[in-house]
Amino acid sequence: MFPRTLPQPEILSVDGLPTLRWGIIGPGWIADRFAAAFRHHTRQQLVAVAGRNLDKTTAFAGRWDIPRIFTEASEMLALKDLDVVYVATPHNHHFPDAMKVLQAGKHVLVEKPLALNAQEGAKLQQEARARKLFCLEGMWCDFTPKYDVLRQLLENGDLGDLHTLIADHGEYFTPDHRIFNPDLAGGPMLDLGSYLISLSITVAGSVPAQVLAQGQPAPGGVNGQASMLFTHHNGMHSVLNTTLFSRTPSGAVIAGRDATLSLNGHFYAPGDFTLASSEGNQLLHWKDKGGHYEQLSYEIEHTAWCIGQGLTESPIRPLETSLMTLSTMDNVRRQLGIVFNEERQD
Template identity: 35%
Template sequence: MLTLPEPSVTPLRGGPTLRWGVLGPGGIAQDWVSTVHRHTDQRVVAVASRSSDRSQAFAVRHGIPHAFEGHEALLASPDVDVVYVAAPHAQHRPLALAAIAAGKHVLIEKPMALDAQEAEEISQAAKAAGVFAMEAMWTRYLPQSDLVSRLLADGAVGEVRTVTADLGWRWEYSAGDPRFDPTIGGGVMIDAGVYPLWFAHSVLGPIDSVHAIGSVAPTTAEIEAVIALRSASGALASLSASATTTTPGLASVYGTTGSILFDSSFVFPARLRILSDGGEHEWADESGLAGRDGLAWQATALAAYVAEGRTQSPLHSLDDSIAVLRVLDDVRRQIRRHAE
């Protein structure tokens, strides 16, 4: 009889705390700060934007004591321990490098950079400076992700042979929408497709074969993708991402003696079914956090890692971030080449 292990995650309260600064007070930063302040002991003490009015309004809304125009003043502040880079994709690299150069730890919104080469530059800079750097692949820090990892390590489904994952949010096309501008990181892969790619990598490990087809917008940004992967072990993955339709966001892992099935979106706090020789089991996230409230978990994890003297995440390393981006780069090349 299979007994489900208890997920092991950093507690949301009662652990080490850091003083956070936010670069880029956009939509994801709004959600991140809201859940961090509601559900953890971490505190955001500063925010910076190119617009003074924008940073001031964000600070007032979230009870943040310091608001700056431009990132330089925030990075010079001795009151900031760690920086959350929540700016648009094209700003991840320059802002992360600036934070690292200022000696700040850094959490960089996913994906860490526009491509693998930029991610490698960030990784090398962080290692040279001896500061902590982590991609905000927040789903990895949810309780369900630890449960899946433990089940796989225990051989609960036998040898993994196939992984599936989909994610799609419908976007209305506009030529002026940055989501459709490939020169600044537009396209469905960098926005949504990175999640299925991460999930496959987290389960299968290194990928040695990538095949992708898809569609592009008039701007050449990819708007649909279907991806087949083969891992170094020979296991397969079937993934999809879409900006033309909204999908359930389901994922699954199939092994030789059982399977793990997500009954709700694998990106958010979720429900799982585990089928094995020991029968069928159900598991649901009981933290009380739903949707983007789950962003809180990565903040407390990072604070704990810094307190332990680490310089990168033991769950999703800088090399993991780079490996996922290498596959993402390959997928985009194939889609755009086939669309010519």
């Protein structure tokens, strides 16, 4: 039966959150957005930042009033008054940097993707469990009100039997962007594609039973475009495309027997969506409060809540979900012949 209203998002109360002392490794573009959301929209403490370039790191610390600056992450990780670290380095540094954080006895929030592949991701999971530390992949969309409502609709069965997911994610990048750099695990898969594959796993609830993929190379030796068809155990098909060659609408449609959910604009970002009955005579509209990267605050506060609860994994995005995303990306990459430098045998 088509719902009369949309569910209300379940939002954490900031009054019950512990105030943790945070550090950042990698003061780059996404860390800048993270720090802005952190400073303006949470009560957490940002106490240290580590980056290889002293001038860049100093400027970052000045923008966000961070008292301690390090050019070596190991020196920052030796601090006693540091609880949790956000890893925002390039993709191929996520695994070694997150492992250093865990081995230093600190909790860790790793910018997506968690690691280059499922094997690396599993090692982080094992390390965190062995040390009883919290570890989370920062797939920021999962913690926003929009995605909370989406999950509730799926869990309630409001769309009926699911049959089709169609989604794309294409952006324009200048030739000097790191996404074209094979030494930084470039290509769309770990960046744009991870949102697509994560959404398909969220909707279907498991890794696909069958994966078919086609790709196209980009100059410089990285993959430039990938098209994927997933068949899931429940019979649902996911039709996905990611590209570095063109800016695409980057929307998504989740179609069930009873209703269709259309995510407008960038499906992974804060924004609006529409739920339409299959007969076409009933519509419900979700209007997002906006803010875009301001909503990184939700994953920050969720991390603090989990640590305060003594958890080692998030109930919203457990590491098993991250590993399913990585293993599916591994499958796609095998079909496309994408091998990252760190995976090559000498």
